[in-house]
Amino acid sequence: MSIPFYALDKPGEKGVVLGNEGIARGVFEAGIIVASGYPGTPSSEIMEALVEIHKYHPNFEIEWSTNEAVGFQVALGASMCNARSFACMKHVGLNVAADAFMTATYAGAHGGFIVLSADDPNCYSSQNEQDNRYYGLHALCPIFEAINIQEAKDIIKYAFDFSEEFQTIVMMRTETRLNHARGDLILGEIEKIEGRTYDFDKDRDRWTFLPSNARIQRLKQIERINKLREFSDKFPYTKLDVKDGAKIGIISSGIPYSYANDALLKLNLTEKVSTLKLGMVFPQPEKLMATLFENSEKIIIIEQLEPFLEDFAKKLAFELDVNIEIVGKKYFQRNAELTLNKVIDGITKFLEIPNPFVDLPVNTEGLHFASPRPPVLCPGCSHRNTYYALKLMEQKLGKNFVYSSDIGCYTLGFYKPLEAVDTCICMGASIGMANGIAKLHNGPVLAIIGDSTFFHTGIPGLIDAVYNQNNVLVIIMDNNATAMTGFQPHPGTGIKITGEPGTKIPLESIVRGAGIPEDHLWIVDANDLEQTTKAIEEAVNTKGPRVIISRHPCALLERSIHRDKKIIPAQINTEKCNNCMICIKNFGCPAITLVNGKVSIVERSCNGCGVCVKICPFGAIEQIE
Ligand SMILES: Cc1ncc(C[n+]2csc(CCOP(=O)(O)OP(=O)(O)O)c2C)c(N)n1
Structure with a gap:
């Protein structure tokens, strides 16, 4: 080390x-x-x-x-x-x-x-x-x-x-x-x-x-x-640079300032444009701005997102009774990110000069070198298995579930083939929104939430469900990590940021403490399809606030912790496989793919969870040591 x-x-x-x-x-x-x-x-x-x-x-x-x-x-x-x-x-x-x-x-x-x-x-x-x-x-x-x-x-x-x-x-x-x-x-x-x-x-x-x-x-x-x-x-990281005879002034800060600086260099304008770079963007330097106004005929504000500095500069110019043109969002979009090319584009349009770099893309996405692909749940992700079990139960019970969801890896269940996310607003909102939906919707209302998110802001929603006897089924997808942001530990893991042991707070102790009785609580291994589907069936057929904790450690984390653990990859028995495509069209593990029209498993991608072995109706997926 x-x-x-x-x-x-x-x-x-x-x-x-x-x-x-x-x-x-x-x-x-x-x-x-x-x-x-x-x-x-x-x-x-x-x-x-x-x-x-x-x-x-x-x-x-x-x-x-x-x-x-x-x-x-x-x-x-x-x-x-x-x-x-x-x-x-x-x-x-x-x-x-x-x-x-x-x-x-x-x-x-x-x-x-x-x-x-x-x-x-x-x-x-x-x-x-x-x-x-x-x-x-x-x-x-x-x-x-x-x-x-x-x-x-x-x-x-x-x-x-x-x-x-x-x-x-x-x-x-x-x-x-x-x-x-x-x-x-x-x-x-x-x-x-x-x-x-x-x-x-x-x-x-x-x-x-x-x-x-x-x-x-x-x-x-x-x-x-x-x-x-x-x-x-007088802020030491704020700098006004008035150029002799310059008629144009730029006000900017942060990364947009760096783009503006590069743009001036590329356009050979550094000596012709004055700049005010702000290190403190609030409160703004009024005297420096006023000096820039005095020394310019036109000002352009280069900033990302909202016209925060622009609104201030216009207000100041009005108060100072300065007759000067101040623009900003007229030349720069209010959404997404600026890029160097977008800044060059804005400056040249503002100055009404040709843009020598016009052929470079200035679209909202910037430059793309790889073709865009939707994000997917990883091979072996236990969230997929819970979703698959839910989808099976929807079919079996002939009911459409409402999936009030939350933010985490499990939000990727939005995409095909699972399509098991109906809402996602902010962390912890799944249970609160489910409480509202359940008051009006006549059918199973599910709140899907991850373990870290549950600790973060999910607990009050559950307490609300219990207190107000809302008819919601909360499914806590517990993969023992804050996986989406890089596997950080949380109270349920009992590990502190330093890697030292803290006190582990089991999810079930909070769920029980919030007032969920034993016959309204199911704790399953998410990778055990039979156990998970059975629990979902029972829970859907039960009334009132109830909770399933669907638990299995994150496959990537497991793999990185137990590096020497042998992975037995799944493989296709080509004699038994009739290409029914259930594994691709319904399950959607990215390790399962089509090669020359035939289902195949990419060995190096497979995490060996073995769930696909159970979903194949023809026994055509095997794990052979
Ligand atoms: C208020 C807020 N803080 C942080 C984030 C970043 N963030 C997105 S999902 C997530 C937690 C994911 O962990 P978990 O709920 O355990 O789900 P997992 O990704 O492990 O499936 C975090 C911290 C956010 N979107 N909103």
């Missing part, structure tokens, strides 16, 4: 890292004391890199929290103890943490407190592409953005000093293109915070949001944001 580059105590050393590793390095260099988070693409590797660092520098606390709300609260509590603290989440995670966030920003931070929101323009791995800059605006919380990995490392390190100086929470906003980029990083000094003691800051008026205190804290928050607004013009 060799120490990763980003964990080295070698200031000045240069290496190549993943964006998220660079961010983790910045958090570490700042002298982090408590880091918490919940996995979610594109942020997950930040915590994973921090835990790698922790192996060599175990002088800070780190945890996967049950969900983002708890993760935020953990970091907030640590900040109240004067500790530098960090809460890490993907953009939609901030929705979960928002209740605490919206009030905590009144009181601000004691020890430096950074909340990282990893946004995902184009929904690469998300259910939406919300622009979390509005959270900063809404909560009056300063937002930092970086244009590359080096700056992300530097700015997040600086954010801790800033947070303590202004006693404010800071939101670091990233986007997939930064989190998942690879690039150069020069390591900095690891800060040694000497002489600081960590204990709860017993300041009841500050931390207790009774209305009488909240009103006072609210005034302090407004005072703080006004100070930050003034400081924004």
